[in-house]
Structures are given as structure tokens and as C-alpha cells.
Amino acid sequence: MQSRYTNLLIASAFAAGFIGCAGKPTNVTSIPNSADPAVEISRTEEMVNEARAKQMNVLSPDNFKSAERELEKAKDYQADKKSAEKILERVSYSRAWLQQGENKSDISKKTLGEITDARSGALKAGAPNLYSKEWKKLENRLENVTKDVENGSLTAAEKKGPDLVAAYRQIERDSVAKQHLGRAKSTIDDAQKDKAKDKAPKSLALAEGKYNQTMKLIAQDPRNTAAISRTAEDATREADHLAEVMSKVNAGNSEALVLQNERQQRMITNLRGENKSQEQELAQAGEQLEVAKQQEAELARQQALTQAADKIRRELRPNEAEVFTQDGKVMVRLKGLNFASGKSTLTPKNKALLQRVETALNDVPAAKIEVQGHTDSTGKAETNQRISEERAKSVQRQLIANGASSDKVDAIGLGDERPISNNGTAAGRAQNRRIDLVIEPTIQE
Template sequence: MSSRCTKMILSSAFIIGFIGCASAPPNVTSIPATANPSVEIAQTDEMVKEAKAKQMDVLSPDNFSSAEKTLAKAKEYQEEKKSPEKILEQVSYSRGWLKQGELKSDITRKSMGPIVDARTGALRAKAPELYPKEWKKLEKKLENVTSDVEKGSLKAVDKKGTDLVAAYRQIERESVEKQYLGKAKMTIEAAEKDKANMKAPVSLGMAQAKYNQTAKLIAQDPRNTSAIAGVAADATRESDHLAEVMTKVNAGNSETLVLQNEKQQRQISSLRTETRAQSRELSATEKQLQSAKAAEAELARKQAAADAATKLRKDLRAKDAEVFTEDGKVTVRLKGLNFASGSANLNASNKALLSKVESVLDDIPTSKIEVQGHTDSTGGADVNMRISEKRAMAVQKQLVANGAPAAEVDAVGLGSEQPIGNNNTAAGRAQNRRIDLIIEPKVQE
């Protein structure tokens, strides 16, 4: 970190110009007695501030401190109404120390270039505000080094310089990370504490990946703030999305369902954009007109399904029914409606659930409802098909009894052909003995 040449320069400067912490600096330039003390004090105040901005307080702490003290003495004399000569003498001393400090600062920079550069980077990263305690400790260590350099010794630089550079670089990286990733970090940690690894593993993984990508970029070059800002914005958005997913999951939805619904909403938005673009570009040809109308109809159908699904999710408990959309239709999987093996009978609990479903459907314009009956794989295919048909018809009959128009409700048995659970387990077979309502909402004119 130092060189023989630097040591010679420093040593020569020390022999020629340095005079301990004497009350008067070397080579003082007197201020004319006719000068205005108030004006000279104000000008010197600005000179001290400028010197601090150039890091003289750490590069030449003794001279900077002497400049501050003698300026303070000048202000004290002014308050005590002492003679202008005495006031101006202290002002000239302050300027002399600043001049001496400037010389020493230049020498210190030559011998402590990497340290000064590392500290400057940490200052730009706002380390003093973000990590005040750690910064204060570092500054104390630096003051000990610069004090020795100011007095003509490079031993402290040789011994402690590498560690100081590393420490300033580290606090710079941490400060940049706190500025750009602070919000994302808190959001991810809160989600992890709320067991996001089990509730929303996909969303958590995406947020962590974006966070780690940004942290890696900061570690590589914390001063590349333009690139860091871009990826950090992605990390923050992904962590915000994780928080949104966790809120919906905690309300009783599965992450799979939440992400599927988001995908469908994006598709609807994409369709809407495409439709608008088509509308702007339509020519007079009949073929183009029909294409646009078909796109509008598809959009309206999917939007009607999305609106119906939202209403059903709001009014039905997650443990009773799972609701999702596909191809403009709404599927209501009646999780709370269970059949005993081989049975198509509806118990009181099942009838109560169907009554609630019909009540919600009263507020949703529908053109058709298909009741699909399903069984587990126990028994032969013909038997299962008959049982599934009986289950579907039992639910159809109950829905009509509750007020659903008979002409709009069909029943179909699908046997064991479409399992959703493992037929090798009791729990899986219970899931497969189910009823799905396939609803086609009416498109409002």
C-alpha cells in the first residue's frame, strides 16, 4: 500500500513543515488590521466546511482540529469584544492550519489512496446514516492511522490499511443492499416467518431468486447503481407479489388456485389488449369484422366466468368448495359434499351445502349447469358409471328443488375416469367420490 518514494516524500514534508500542535501554524499570513473581523470569520467558516467536505478531518485530523479551535477562539474574542487585532490573529492561525492541513491531506492521499477511495464509496452509499455505530468505530480506527501519517509515520498504514479498506468496502456493500433491498428483505422474512415455504413455495422461491440476484450484483460492484436499481425493482415487485399471495392463501385459498387465477386475469387483460388493437386496425372486410366479434365474444365469455368465480369464492367457504375457471366456464368442486363408498344418498349436511350453492347461483346469470358425478376406482367400471350417474342426478334433483330452473341443469356420470386423488389411499378415494358443477355464465348484453 505504501512505497519507498511515498515514505521519502512524507518524511521530507515532516522535517520541513510539521510543527506538532503548536498554538501558531507555520507560514502564517497576517490579515490587514483594517479588515472586518465578522467578514473574515464568516469566510473562514466556509473554508473549514469546504475542508471537511474534502475529508481533511480524517486525512489531517490534527491540523483540522487546530483550525477549528483557533476559529472558535476568534469567535470567542469577538463575543468578548476584544481588539480586532487579536480576533484577526486567531483567524489567520485558523487559515494557516487549514493550509498546513491541505498539504498534509495531499500527502496522506498519496500514501492512503485505496483507503480514501473505499471510504468515499461508503460515504456515497450513505453508510454514516444507515450504520452510524459501525461507521463511528471505523472512523476512530482511521483517525488513529491518519494521525500517525500526519506525524510522518507509515507504520499504521502498512499494518492496518488492508483491514480498513476491507471494512469500508463491506459497509458500502451493506449500505447499498439496505437501500435497494431493505423492503424486499423485510417482506420475505415476514413471509418466511408465516411459513411461506409450505403455504406458497413457488412465490417464495421466485422472490428469493430475485433477491439473491440483486444481492450478487451488489457484492460484485456496489457502485453500479444503475444496474442495481433495475434488478432491485424486480426483487421488490416479486416480494410484494409474495405478500399478496400469502394474504390470499391465509384467507383459505391454495397457492395453486391463486396463481391460476392470476394467470387467467393476465390472459383476459391480454385478450382485451388484443381486441382493442384489432378494433383500431379493422378494415371493412367481413372476415376481419367477424374475427373481431369472435374475439370480443370470447373476452366477454371469459370475463363473465371470472366475475362469476369471484362471486362464488366470496360467498362459499374454501373448505366447502374450490372454484376455478377454464375456457369461459366455471368449475365448482364441492369439497364439502361427500358420499359414502357405493352410495348416492345426500345427507342433511350435503343438502344444506347445496341450498347455499343454489342461493349464491341465484345472483349469477347462468345459461347451463352440468352436474358431473365421479367415483373412486373401487368396483367395476359399469357399477361406478351407474353410481356416478345416480350421484349426479341426486344433486340435480336437489338443486331444482331449491329453485334452479330444471331446463338449465343437466346430470352426467363420469365414473372413475377423472380422479383427482390417489385411489390407493382412503383419503384419495374420498376425494374422487365427488360432484363438480360446470357452470356456463350468461354473457350480459
């Protein structure tokens, strides 16, 4: 690794050349005096923030600091209300330092590739917060190395680079372990201090085994977050269990008795779970049976309804009535019962038809019969409504006279609201002047 690392440094150095960071920046691009200083300062602040996000402050610290210094001067000039020319000059210097820093960062990235990768992993693991003192020391060591690299000296990088990589890798592993296993370690340490090795050796061994398994995963690959999280959860769970066992042992129980009681509790819980599962299956079967019963009852109702319609249909001729089922009821449309326009009087022919209707209904026990009167659209709506009610009541009285129970027969007028044919023709209007019987049969459940 040492040889490969050295070769990488030498190749990068020859490719980039050795240019230090001193005095004014090179390749300064002037900003037109017509530009708005406030806008240019704001834009440069964004550029500085982007550079920091790319770790320029670490990879090319001198250039980055120079860029920040020139930007602050520009802000001071602005506050002192100096000329736009002077302000924009400082802004252009800041941008030039950033450009120079970007070039140097590229050199450092190539030269210090392993270090930056190791540092990035430690950052993601939360090392700056979890190990702040150690992190600051590492950052100071890295800054010294990167300064040497950007100034063209590879000696420090060559000597200290491998150690820095190892240090960043280790602090990454330590941070991952602390983040995922902090609680488990603290719990196990407390148990060990409380002589868990003597009081609860089995529980301690299980907790330590899960903990060591997770530590091994972290040592192999601290960035395998999914696997580490899973095993860390197991380790924390076993550590918590150890604490529970220790609490019961300290209360006067033996570990063997505590573990035996836990096994019994698990057996009871499993049995309860099985019973609950069986109860759920039975409940589900009961629900399915209830649905089947409801479906069967609905089928029986539909069959009874169809049979009732068939019985009525057999007693009446097609030109006298149209019989069908609708919305759980039997509809009898009395085609042979016609009224003159504007009239509600029943003719002898109409009465004879209603007698046959009553005879047909004798075979179909009805819970309710609704007589609906309808008119054509000729005339005013109020008049049509009145006539439809009178026609319905005429039929109601005749059905009762023929033997229908008065408390089961209702009459309602619907005017011209529900035509079944075209009111634009004489034949259509005649069909719309009609009586519909809506029969609700008594169906045995």
C-alpha cells in the same frame, strides 16, 4: 495488495516528510490591521467549510481541529470587543492551520488513497444514516490512523489500512443492499417465518432468486446503480407477489390454484388489451375515413364553386364583370356598371347589364346574394357611406324587379373602406365607384 499498499505508504512518507502538529502553526501570513475583522472571520468560516467538504477533518484531523479552535477564539475576541490586531492574529492562525492541514491532507490522500475511496463510496451509499453505530466505529478507527500518518508514523496505517478498506467496502455494500432491497428482504423474511417454503415454494423461489441476483450485482460492483436499481425493482415486485400468494394461501387456497388463477387473469388481460388495441385501430381508421370524407366534401364544394363561377363568367363579357371565387363564395365585380360621382341612379345601360346578370344567375342556384356598394374617397365619409348604401339598394331593387327572390338579396353600403384602385386618379376613382355581388351558391352535398 499488502505489498502494493505498503510501498505506497513508504513512497508517500518519504515524499512528504514527517512533521507533527503541535504548538503554533508554521508559515503564518499576517493580516493587515486595517482589515475588517468581521469580513475576515466570515471568509475564514467559508474556508473551514470548504476544508470539511474536502474531508480535511478526516485526513488531517488535528490541523482541522486547531483551525476551528483558532477561529472560535477570533469570534470570542470579537464578542469581547478586543482589538482588531488580536482578532486578526487568531484568524491568521486559523488559516495557517488550514494550509498546514491541506498539505497534510495531500499526504494522507496519497497514503490513504484506497481508504478514502472506500469511505467516499460508503458515504454516497448513505452508510452514516443506515448503519450509524458501525459508521462511528469505523470513523474512530480511521481518525487514529490518519493522526499517525500526519505525525509521520506509518505503523498503524500499514497494519490497519487494508482492514479499514475492507470494512468501508463492506458497509458500502450493506448500505446499497439495505437501500435497494430493504423492503424485499423484510417481505421475504416475513414469508419464511410464515412457512412459505411449505406453503408457496415456487413463489418463494422466484422472490429469493431475484433477491440473490441483485445481491450478487451489489457484491460485484455496489456503484453500478442503474443495473442494481433495475434488478432490485424486479426483486421487490417478486417479493410483493410472494406476500399476495401467501395471503391467499392462508385464506384456504393452494399455491397451485392461486398461480393458475393468476395465469387465467393474465390471459384475460392480454385478450382485453388485444381487443382494445383492435378497437383503437378501428377508431383510428374511422377517424381517417371521416377526415377523407370531409376532404372529399370540401373538394366537391370547391369544384361546385368553380363551376358556378365559370357559368356566370360565360354569360358576361370581360369588360362587364370580373368573376372569381373568394372565401367559399362567388364574387361578381360589375366593372361595366358605373355611377356618376355622388349619384346612385341606374342608367338604361346599367339596367341592361343587370338583366344579363340575372340571366346568368338563373343557372346558378343561390342561397344568398349580397349587393355591396362602394364609393371613391371624394367627399366626407358619412356622405360616401350613404351614397354606397343607396347604390347597393338601387341594384337590389333592379335584381328583384328582374326576377330575383327578394328574401335572398341583401344590400349593404361600405363607403370608401375597400378601394380596388388608386383614388388619386380619375380612372381609379371610377373603378372604386362600383358594385360587387357576393353570391353564396346552393351546393348539393
